[in-house]
Amino acid sequence: MALDGDTTAMRLVMDRIMPPPKDRPVMFALPKLETPTDAVKASAALVAAVACGDLTPSEAEDLSRLVDRFVRAVEATDILERLESLEAERLASTEL
Numbered sequence: 001m002a003l004d005g006d007t008t009a010m011r012l013v014m015d016r017i018m019p020p021p022k023d024r025p026v027m028f029a030l031p032k033l034e035t036p037t038d039a040v041k042a043s044a045a046l047v048a049a050v051a052c053g054d055l056t057p058s059e060a061e062d063l064s065r066l067v068d069r070f071v072r073a074v075e076a077t078d079i080l081e082r083l084e085s086l087e088a089e090r091l092a093s094t095e096l
Contacts, residue, residue, distance in 0.1 A: 026059050036071045043067060 001009035028049060031041045046063055049055040055063070 026055065026063065028055055028059075028063065030063060030067075033067065033070050036074050039067050039071045 002013045028046075031038060031045055033039065033042060043064065046055065046060045046067075050057055050060045
């Protein structure tokens with residue numbers, strides 16, 4: 001039908017081939033995240049940006065989820081490093 005010139009069918013085909021973007025880029029300078037402590041600064045910056053209207057609450061929520069995932073990834077890495085260290089110490093003490 002789209003090939004025969006049906007504009008509704010053309011739109012449906014184009015929506016399947018190249019759907020319209022659901023998100024837009026958010027122009028916001030999130031503070032650098034290196035440690036979980038940096039997440040507090042990032043969260044404060046997000047709250048301030050919402051308060052002054054630079055970000056919508058939903059944009060801040062999406063960015064907050066990114067900050068939260070970063071913190072969880074750092075914490076999981078820290079736990080893994082501690083566990084490996086304890087296992088290495090235990091192995092070294094049993095070899096003596």
